Amino acid sequence: LKNYVTGKATESDMEVVATEAVELKVPEGSKDTIVLKNLYLSCDPYMRSRMTKHEIPSYVPDFVPGEVITGQGVSKVVDSTHADYKVGELVCGMTGWEEYSLISNPQNFFKINHPEIPLSHYTGIVGMPGFTAHIGFNEIAAPKKGEYVFVSAAAGAVGQLVGQFAKLMGCYVVGSAGSDEKVELLKNKFGFDNAFNYKKESDLNLALQRFFPEGIDIYFENVGGATLDAVLQNMRSHGRIVACGMISQYNLVEPDGIHNLFQIVAKRIRMEGFFVSDHLSSYRKFEEMTVQYIKEDKITYVEDIVEGLKNAPSALIGLFEGRNVGKQVVVVSRE
Numbered sequence: 001l002k003n004y005v006t007g008k009a010t011e012s013d014m015e016v017v018a019t020e021a022v023e024l025k026v027p028e029g030s031k032d033t034i035v036l037k038n039l040y041l042s043c044d045p046y047m048r049s050r051m052t053k054h055e056i057p058s059y060v061p062d063f064v065p066g067e068v069i070t071g072q073g074v075s076k077v078v079d080s081t082h083a084d085y086k087v088g089e090l091v092c093g094m095t096g097w098e099e100y101s102l103i104s105n106p107q108n109f110f111k112i113n114h115p116e117i118p119l120s121h122y123t124g125i126v127g128m129p130g131f132t133a134h135i136g137f138n139e140i141a142a143p144k145k146g147e148y149v150f151v152s153a154a155a156g157a158v159g160q161l162v163g164q165f166a167k168l169m170g171c172y173v174v175g176s177a178g179s180d181e182k183v184e185l186l187k188n189k190f191g192f193d194n195a196f197n198y199k200k201e202s203d204l205n206l207a208l209q210r211f212f213p214e215g216i217d218i219y220f221e222n223v224g225g226a227t228l229d230a231v232l233q234n235m236r237s238h239g240r241i242v243a244c245g246m247i248s249q250y251n252l253v254e255p256d257g258i259h260n261l262f263q264i265v266a267k268r269i270r271m272e273g274f275f276v277s278d279h280l281s282s283y284r285k286f287e288e289m290t291v292q293y294i295k296e297d298k299i300t301y302v303e304d305i306v307e308g309l310k311n312a313p314s315a316l317i318g319l320f321e322g323r324n325v326g327k328q329v330v331v332v333s334r335e
């Protein structure tokens, strides 16, 4: 990161630098330390928050200008003085946006139990975003067969899986996305019952009335702002809103106003936010379930893969412009 960001983040807020060659070994005398070769890096919307300096500490630490950005990634252990990590093992966890990372006291790294599926899937469908879709939809929304479900940012890393979980549950599901290409994917690849391009709708309230004449039971919230406002008008009584994220707000200095908040009272809506990181104890169960679904062709996944660290800043910024089609991944090395 070059500097702290206020307002819209741009590629030029980051820079890719080369360092002197270093020995890829844990330094002499460093206990419980590993050296990772980074393979696949995950671009995630929450990383935008970390680019801003917070006076009151945020839920994730701010990045520090001049230091390496960190994020979820898939890596291979190339040296280790930690009893739990062996050279050659594949792991998934919080690593640096760099070719190799030196990590002392590694925490919350999961070993990759299924290297037979594409390793990049551990940044998406069987990684943090997929797990987010599972916790938010299957556990927090607790859907029932036949319910009406709406998903925003539906073609993204989390949304595409929420829609497929909704279909597996026997729900009616509609997704919104920002391009016709994404709408096609939602309808023809992920099996959504319907989908629309929110950028082509002059009135989101009318669009939702068209797709949900009887109202929405579950809204899986990824974007906030005008979409949330329109959804509030179209919820059914006792509906649930799972507040997963609000990406339309992340580059704003002042949040957008919501006008229809009283609908929460009028319709006795339950709106619940969550952090996927509070649910790590059930990750392994999710991993097994999802790998099984992949092997049985019950779910599918689209990734948007860019090659090389030099393209990572543009890939990260692309999330906020809707340039990614599916899960945004950066390949540092394929092995």
Ligand code: NDP
Residues within 6 Å of the ligand: 043, 044, 045, 046, 128, 129, 132, 153, 154, 155, 156, 157, 158, 159, 176, 177, 178, 179, 182, 222, 223, 243, 244, 245, 246, 247, 248, 249, 274, 275, 276, 277, 318, 319, 320, 321, 322, 323, 324, 326, 327, 328
């Ligand atoms: P995506 O892969 O969906 O990428 C982001 C997408 O958001 C873009 O492709 C774009 O799609 C859409 N978008 C960007 N800006 C706007 C805007 N101003 N208005 C409407 N849509 C916009 O990201 P993820 O699937 O990784 O994340 C989805 C949401 O889930 C985010 O809000 C994220 O913060 C949240 N999240 C929450 C977690 C938790 O623990 N609570 C964990 C992981 C993610 P389009 O073309 O459709 O506009």
